[in-house]
Amino acid sequence: MTSPRLAETSEVVAQTRMPRVEIDLDALKANWRTLDALNGRGRTGAAVKADGYGLGAARVSAALYDAGCRDFFVAWVEEGVALRRALAAGDRNDARIYVLQGLEIGAVPACLATRLVPVLSSLADVAAWGEGVERAGRRAPAALQFETGMNRLGLDAAALPIVKAAEAGGTLDVALVMTHLASADEENGQSAEQRALFLRFAAEFPQAERSLANSAGCFLGPGYGCDLTRPGIALYGGWAGALSHGRLRPVATLTAAVLQVRTVKAGEAAGYGAAAELSRDTRIATVGLGYADGYLRAASGAGVPLREGRPGATAFIAGQHVPVLGRVSMDLTLLDVTDVPADLVEPGTRAEFFGPNVPIDDVADAAGTIAYELLTGLGPRVRRVGR
The missing domain is CATH 3.20.20.10 (Alanine racemase)
Structure with missing residues (x-):
């Protein structure tokens, strides 16, 4: 049986590190x-x-x-x-x-x-x-x-x-x-x-x-x-x-937290299937969001048949757009944050995956789908927050 103390701790974690969608x-x-x-x-x-x-x-x-x-x-x-x-x-x-x-x-x-x-x-x-x-x-x-x-x-x-x-x-x-x-x-x-x-x-x-x-x-x-x-x-x-076009305001903002940042040498690879081949020394931010949360695998930066010859989705972190790196997995997504000042991205920093800075229809287009699917597919782990 879960103790009240553990339940209380879990609630704090849900509010800070797990993915959430803010509803304007x-x-x-x-x-x-x-x-x-x-x-x-x-x-x-x-x-x-x-x-x-x-x-x-x-x-x-x-x-x-x-x-x-x-x-x-x-x-x-x-x-x-x-x-x-x-x-x-x-x-x-x-x-x-x-x-x-x-x-x-x-x-x-x-x-x-x-x-x-x-x-x-x-x-x-x-x-x-x-x-x-x-x-x-x-x-x-x-x-x-x-x-x-x-x-x-x-x-x-x-x-x-x-x-x-x-x-x-x-x-x-x-x-x-x-x-x-x-x-x-x-x-x-x-x-x-x-x-x-x-x-x-x-x-x-x-x-x-x-x-x-x-x-x-x-x-x-x-x-x-x-x-x-x-x-x-x-x-x-x-x-x-x-x-x-231009007449409607974004309502949903999907964000998730960075769990870890690491620097990987040029020539190495990242993610499942070594799909992301790194041509330069690369700082990778691993974010706690994946296709189990409704962030589609088809939005991957590489390694997905639908994406052959087309770029994947981007995210917005520390004031900059950054690419999704390699394959989106069940619980995690990798971001290439090499061009973002190192002191601005650390565990706990939240990245926007769609919202005011990353139009949901752009993400849908990158994933070969429509905004309807991104919204209705948001998983139960994504905390809904009205504001």
């Missing part, structure tokens, strides 16, 4: 307000699925609520139940919480008890919801998602007569119709095609609100805003298409 809640609120200003006549919601994009759904939702947001989107009913409890604990009881991935009939009671709005994307969803509310002897709002070109989730035109019959029969109260833009961050014409088809579906439900725009869609103009937008990555400071 003011920047989060500012990003939401920027997005909200783009849609003057409608409301701006927030995607807080995947535990608030890895930053803590309860924390980010409370901050967004305080900024003015009242519409929140999660993927699963379980996420919605947890979020409802968290918001209720702070007397934020008028929030609307939508569940994006449909439901089974067994989840209907939980939706009704916690006032979740299911997004129905198939006839099976519609049937489950109808049977569930009929058993409960009550009506409750639901949303409908239509397929307009992404070919992922959504009802199609053939489902309309059945959906309309359920609505007429009183088992379906359509509060919102929506679709999802597949290419809003690219200029390929698909968004306009999806919008046109979506508006035709929405016209079948004139009493319902409409939701079309995701993060990148928010920047496409007022024709995409409709009644409710659903930004996600843009809230957290990630890239949302060329039109978002």
Whole structure:
């Protein structure tokens, strides 16, 4: 059994040496307000699925609520139940919480008890919801998602007569119709095609609100805003298409501490597979962060197939950008700090791996991925700190 003294010591270690992500809640609120200003006549919601994009759904939702947001989107009913409890604990009881991935009939009671709005994307969803509310002897709002070109989730035109019959029969109260833009961050014409088809579906439900725009869609103009937008990555400071450039503030700053500094002679190598061949005498800072924490192995400086011919990621330490050296391992990452004054890097010095000085999208690009994956992949060892 862990002694209180050891537990206390472990807590101190967790606060000083382990990796942490600092969450700038003011920047989060500012990003939401920027997005909200783009849609003057409608409301701006927030995607807080995947535990608030890895930053803590309860924390980010409370901050967004305080900024003015009242519409929140999660993927699963379980996420919605947890979020409802968290918001209720702070007397934020008028929030609307939508569940994006449909439901089974067994989840209907939980939706009704916690006032979740299911997004129905198939006839099976519609049937489950109808049977569930009929058993409960009550009506409750639901949303409908239509397929307009992404070919992922959504009802199609053939489902309309059945959906309309359920609505007429009183088992379906359509509060919102929506679709999802597949290419809003690219200029390929698909968004306009999806919008046109979506508006035709929405016209079948004139009493319902409409939701079309995701993060990148928010920047496409007022024709995409409709009644409710659903930004996600843009809230957290990630890239949302060329039109978002320079308009959003970084929210998450991932840092980790140096554990050891050593000088290695030219001609030697560093890390697994001797992937980093050193052409000069090199000072190496070993940092307590690895792919078990969500810092991707693909961001390595060398020795990873994806990286062949391309540079790896960089970090920011003691006021300078430095390269990742060799392969990122499970718990550790090596940094080349040769060009940083020796007295500025020592055990305990923290390095920034993404944040204001190392844009998260640059790190994602170096790792051959997207910012979404870096945020949602942050491991449980990374301490989340709101500020």
